[in-house]
Amino acid sequence: QVHLVESGGGVVQPGRSLRLSCAASGFTFSSYGVHWVRQAPGKGLEWVALISYDGSNKFYADSVKGRFTISRDNSNNTLYLQMNSLRGEDTAMYYCAKDSGVEAVAGEFDNWGQGILVTVSS
Amino acid sequence: QSALTQPASVSGSPGQSITISCTGTSSDVGSYKLVSWYQQHPGKVPKLMIYEVTKRPSGVSNRFSGSKSGNTASLTISGLQAEDEADYYCCSYAGSVSWVFGGGTKVTVL
Numbered sequence: 001q002v003h004l005v006e007s008g009g010g011v012v013q014p015g016r017s018l019r020l021s022c023a024a025s026g027f028t029f030s031s032y033g034v035h036w037v038r039q040a041p042g043k044g045l046e047w048v049a050l051i052s053y054d055g056s057n058k059f060y061a062d063s064v065k066g067r068f069t070i071s072r073d074n075s076n077n078t079l080y081l082q083m084n085s086l087r088g089e090d091t092a093m094y095y096c097a098k099d100s101g102v103e104a105v106a107g108e109f110d111n112w113g114q115g116i117l118v119t120v121s122s
Numbered sequence: 123q124s125a126l127t128q129p130a131s132v133s134g135s136p137g138q139s140i141t142i143s144c145t146g147t148s149s150d151v152g153s154y155k156l157v158s159w160y161q162q163h164p165g166k167v168p169k170l171m172i173y174e175v176t177k178r179p180s181g182v183s184n185r186f187s188g189s190k191s192g193n194t195a196s197l198t199i200s201g202l203q204a205e206d207e208a209d210y211y212c213c214s215y216a217g218s219v220s221w222v223f224g225g226g227t228k229v230t231v232l
Binding site: 046057100105110 | 156158160167169170211213218221223224226
């Protein structure tokens with residue numbers, strides 16, 4: 001059974017950095033692309049970033065481009081999101097979500113972690 | 123990318139059918155057969171209900187169906203049940219390896 005567990009969230013001041021992790025189990029992590037999707041309190045979902053199954057390709061939403069970096073460690077089945085220059089509008093629940101495509105991006109998110117809350121506030 | 127447009131709320135009585143619309147543009151919904159729908163109960167994690175416009179993942183009830191016409195995708199829930207009360211989000215591939223979600227629709231079972 002697919003299991004995704006995020007960690008690393010918390011309260012951080014504007015302009016500071018934070019790194020989120022997502023530990024994966026129950027599937028062949030190295031065969032699937034993984035996304036980060038966020039949800040501001042009381043708001044809708046927003047796609048943030050995608051990393052390909054082998055880590056060779058990374059894509060970002062315009063709202064985070066240049067500030068966030070997605071990466072993965074396939075030897076440890078872990079996904080990361082390095083968030084720099086954080087802003088108040090980055091306050092959200094951050095979910096890691098597995099793409100359904102095997103060694104290719106299918107574009108649907110078939111398994112989600114429980115999410116981790118990031119609050120950017122002074 | 124601008125968010126896809128969904129009605130804020132839709133309601134129906136048990137047993138009825140409801141349809142949630144999701145309107146995008148020719149750059150997203152209108153250009154790709156890559157529309158998916160997610161159900162999210164309060165305080166819970168989103169769940170994939172429909173992918174590639176019309177396909178249902180294993181385990182999702184056949185009361186849920188999807189369609190698309192032009193720049194608008196739709197999710198229909200037939201035989202509405204109390205457990206269907208949740209927020210529903212559409213999502214479309216938007217080109218250049220990016221995705222855009224709708225603002226969400228709250229479904230209420232009367």
